[in-house]
Amino acid sequence: MFKNKDKYLSVILISPSVIAILIFVYGFIGWSMRVSLSNWKGINPDYSWAGLKNYIALFSDPRFHIDIRNTLIFTGVFVIGSILLGFFMAVMLDQGLRGEGFFRSIFLFPMAISYIVTGVVWRWLMNPAEGVRMSGLNLLFSSLHLDFLVNKWYTTPTWGIAAIAMTAIWQMSGYIMALYLAGLRSIPNELREAARIDGASELKIYRHIILPLLTPITLSALIILGHTSLKVFDLIIAVSGKQLPLDVPAIYMWQTTFDGLFYGRGAAISIILLLSVAVLIIPYIRYTLKTGVEQ
Amino acid sequence: MNTKALRKNWLYVPLIALTIFYLLPMYVMLVTGFKSFAEIDLKTMWNLPHGISFENYIEAFAQLAPSLRNSFMMVIPAALISSMLGSLNGFILAKWKFRGADFIFPFILFGMFIPYQSIIIPLVQFMNTAGITGLPGLAMAHIIYGIPITTLTFRNYYASLPQELLEAAKIDGADMLGIYRHILLPISVPSFVVVLIWQFTSAWNDFLFAVILTGNTEWPITVALNNMAGSQIISWNVQMAGSLLAALPTLLVYIFLGRYFLRGLLAGSLKG
Numbered sequence: 001m002f003k004n005k006d007k008y009l010s011v012i013l014i015s016p017s018v019i020a021i022l023i024f025v026y027g028f029i030g031w032s033m034r035v036s037l038s039n040w041k042g043i044n045p046d047y048s049w050a051g052l053k054n055y056i057a058l059f060s061d062p063r064f065h066i067d068i069r070n071t072l073i074f075t076g077v078f079v080i081g082s083i084l085l086g087f088f089m090a091v092m093l094d095q096g097l098r099g100e101g102f103f104r105s106i107f108l109f110p111m112a113i114s115y116i117v118t119g120v121v122w123r124w125l126m127n128p129a130e131g132v133r134m135s136g137l138n139l140l141f142s143s144l145h146l147d148f149l150v151n152k153w154y155t156t157p158t159w160g161i162a163a164i165a166m167t168a169i170w171q172m173s174g175y176i177m178a179l180y181l182a183g184l185r186s187i188p189n190e191l192r193e194a195a196r197i198d199g200a201s202e203l204k205i206y207r208h209i210i211l212p213l214l215t216p217i218t219l220s221a222l223i224i225l226g227h228t229s230l231k232v233f234d235l236i237i238a239v240s241g242k243q244l245p246l247d248v249p250a251i252y253m254w255q256t257t258f259d260g261l262f263y264g265r266g267a268a269i270s271i272i273l274l275l276s277v278a279v280l281i282i283p284y285i286r287y288t289l290k291t292g293v294e295q
Numbered sequence: 296m297n298t299k300a301l302r303k304n305w306l307y308v309p310l311i312a313l314t315i316f317y318l319l320p321m322y323v324m325l326v327t328g329f330k331s332f333a334e335i336d337l338k339t340m341w342n343l344p345h346g347i348s349f350e351n352y353i354e355a356f357a358q359l360a361p362s363l364r365n366s367f368m369m370v371i372p373a374a375l376i377s378s379m380l381g382s383l384n385g386f387i388l389a390k391w392k393f394r395g396a397d398f399i400f401p402f403i404l405f406g407m408f409i410p411y412q413s414i415i416i417p418l419v420q421f422m423n424t425a426g427i428t429g430l431p432g433l434a435m436a437h438i439i440y441g442i443p444i445t446t447l448t449f450r451n452y453y454a455s456l457p458q459e460l461l462e463a464a465k466i467d468g469a470d471m472l473g474i475y476r477h478i479l480l481p482i483s484v485p486s487f488v489v490v491l492i493w494q495f496t497s498a499w500n501d502f503l504f505a506v507i508l509t510g511n512t513e514w515p516i517t518v519a520l521n522n523m524a525g526s527q528i529i530s531w532n533v534q535m536a537g538s539l540l541a542a543l544p545t546l547l548v549y550i551f552l553g554r555y556f557l558r559g560l561l562a563g564s565l566k567g
Contacts, residue, residue: 006471010391017384017442018399024439025406028414028421035416045420089313092306103310105553106317111560112549113542114500116517120524120538121320124531127337135337143341170317175560182561220564231410234502238521253412258507267416274413281408285401288565 029274036267043261054268064269067249070161074248075229077165078172082225083218085169086176091206093177094184104181108174115171119238122167126153126239154240161246164236171235172228176221183217184210216291223284227277249273324542327535328352335532351536358529359537361512362519366499366544369430369515373437374494380438381445381490382483386475388446389453390461400450404565407443411503419507429513433505437498444497445490448562452486453479485555492552493559496545516541 036054040046058064089107093100110118127136134142134150141149154163187210195205233250240246242255249269257266327340331348388400422432456479464474502517509515514522520541524534549556 006391007393009471010387010393014384014387014399017380017403017446020439021403021406021442024418025409025414028417029409031417031420032413088309092310095303095306097303097306097310103314106314108553108557108560109546109549110317112496112545112556114502114517114545116500116502116521117538117542118320120520120534121324123524124340124535125320125323133337135340139338140341170320174317178557178560179564224564227408231412233412234517234521237502238524241525250410250412254503254507257416263416270410270412270415273410277408277410278405281405285404285408285565289401 029271032267032274033271035263036271038264038267040263040267041261041265045263050264054264055272057265058268058272063244063247063252064249066244067247067252069158070246070248071230073159074161074165074168074232075226077162078168078229079222079225081165081169082173082176083221085173086221087180089173089177090180090184093181104177107177110171111175113171115234116238118167118171119235122170123154123239126163126167128152128155154246157245161236161248164232164239164246165229167239168229168232168235172225176225179217179221180214183214187213219284219287223280227280230273230276324535324539327532328539330532332532335530337531351532352540354533355523355537355540358523358533359516359519359540362514362516363540365430365509365513366515366517369434369437370495370498373434373441373498374491376434377438377441377445377494378487378490380442381447382449382480382487383475384442384446385449385451385453386479389450390458391471400446403443403446405443406440407447407563411440415503415507422508429509430515433508433513433515434498436504436508437494437501440504441494441498444493444563447565448490448493448559449483449486451562452483456482488552488555489559489562492548492555493563495548496556496559499545 034047037050037052038047039050039053089103093104097103125136127134127138128151129135129138137153138150141147152160154160156163191209192205195209200208231250232248233254236246236248236251242251250273253266253269253273256262256269260266323340326343327335328351329347329349330344330351331346332350334345334348384403388396418436422428422435427435460478461474464478469477499515500517501515502521505515505518506521509518520534520537523529523537
């Protein structure tokens with residue numbers, strides 16, 4: 001059916017992109033892995049073999065323990081918060097209210113701006129200063145007589161990272177809402193009508209019909225949010241700079257590599273990050289492509 | 296029916312509360328930006344300005360103008376080139392099956408999700424050795440790492456077109472490039488808008504590549520804004536005005552082309 005000439009041509013035309021991905025994604029990952037197995041520390045490359053030394057050192061490194069704790073707290077708050085908020089916003093907007101388009105645009109607009117802008121603005125909103133220097137949300141709460149809400153935000157010991165997760169929820173929950181809304185809209189109305197005729201309550205319809213049908217969307221949302229939280233970097237930098245209590249692997253990697261010139265350790269952190277992301281993403285790509293073909 | 300409609304109206308309470316939550320940062324950015332220097336005080340940050348003043352914007356613009364220019368100069372070619380590549384790749388992967396095509400697609404797609412930390416050390420080494428530094432290097436990084444998402448969006452679009460469209464053209468004797476140029480490209484405009492917006496937004500908003508690949512004369516807006524915010528000399532009102540300037544280009548795109556922006560987002564979840 002296809003001419004041979006066209007087959008060769010398509011291979012030739014797609015080659016530059018495939019080669020670029022081959023080098024810049026896979027080749028560079030291999031190169032990073034090699035660096036992570038080396039003693040490279042300093043300006044000049046040093047590929048002398050170190051085995052797993054850099055990895056082993058990380059797992060007994062107190063700073064990396066803080067990173068793992070922070071990543072877990074961030075992921076928990078961010079993923080659960082975004083999914084719950086996104087889902088309820090989608091359900092509310094699916095009720096056919098007037099002004100739906102307006103609300104949808106408002107909830108989604110943070111996706112258009114950068115983590116840096118989000119971080120810079122929220123850092124002033126979450127200003128932890130007390131007493132006469134109080135400002136931002138704390139000042140607002142205090143003047144509304146909601147003093148119990150006044151808190152130290154991202155300077156709270158241990159849980160400060162949850163305040164950053166809240167700004168990430170602000171940024172990404174609209175995206176999750178959009179995913180769920182698209183899912184809700186694809187559920188045929190007859191299904192709900194039939195259940196209503198059978199006497200099911202609205203709550204039961206959501207619990208037993210709608211939620212199960214939205215499972216693929218929840219899965220997508222979990223993967224997207226999960227891998228985003230492993231990569232979180234700009235947002236924390238913009239809110240608080242590089243403070244140890246809010247450290248995460250991506251910041252540690254950047255600092256130890258480009259400020260400390262400890263390339264071997266930086267590469268090891270980056271490979272750990274990559275593997276954590278790959279565990280989520282590879283099954284997801286396979287699953288999506290398989291179901292896509294079946295449709 | 297009436298009680299149902301009434302019950303629905305209660306939904307406006309949480310919806311309006313959420314609207315306030317989402318707009319709070321915008322409110323502070325705008326209100327602070329329009330205050331005069333004399334009016335600036337953290338204690339009155341929630342108050343409306345007494346008049347309209349542009350001092351903060353003028354000051355912020357004076358600081359950020361070079362980096363806004365840098366961002367535009369880097370983002371526009373990056374978005375255009377990666378969209379062209381994505382369109383070509385998507386066309387080939389969707390319509391011209393060759394051996395290995397099914398393997399190549401997920402192979403490209405994986406590149407969209409990797410944490411860029413895992414390629415950044417080799418990237419810096421490579422760019423320095425090849426002598427591609429500053430803005431051209433940054434644009435090149437955005438082009439290459441943009442290929443997966445642009446290919447994905449176009450492939451899904453072309454795969455949704457009926458095969459008969461191509462068959463008819465083939466009978467008329469059109470070859471592959473002819474079909475692409477004369478049949479698919481003209482109907483690809485909406486997809487190009489989606490992909491261009493996506494690439495424009497993500498390259499404009501990127502920080503990691505920018506902070507590592509550019510020096511201070513070539514900083515794009517995200518790096519310049521972050522440094523402005525970290526500096527002790529520049530007051531917070533100017534930072535707020537600067538944040539708005541940094542957000543404005545992508546925000547305007549969102550306001551005027553929101554429909555296409557949403558389609559790009561849905562494609563990014565692989566669901567498009």
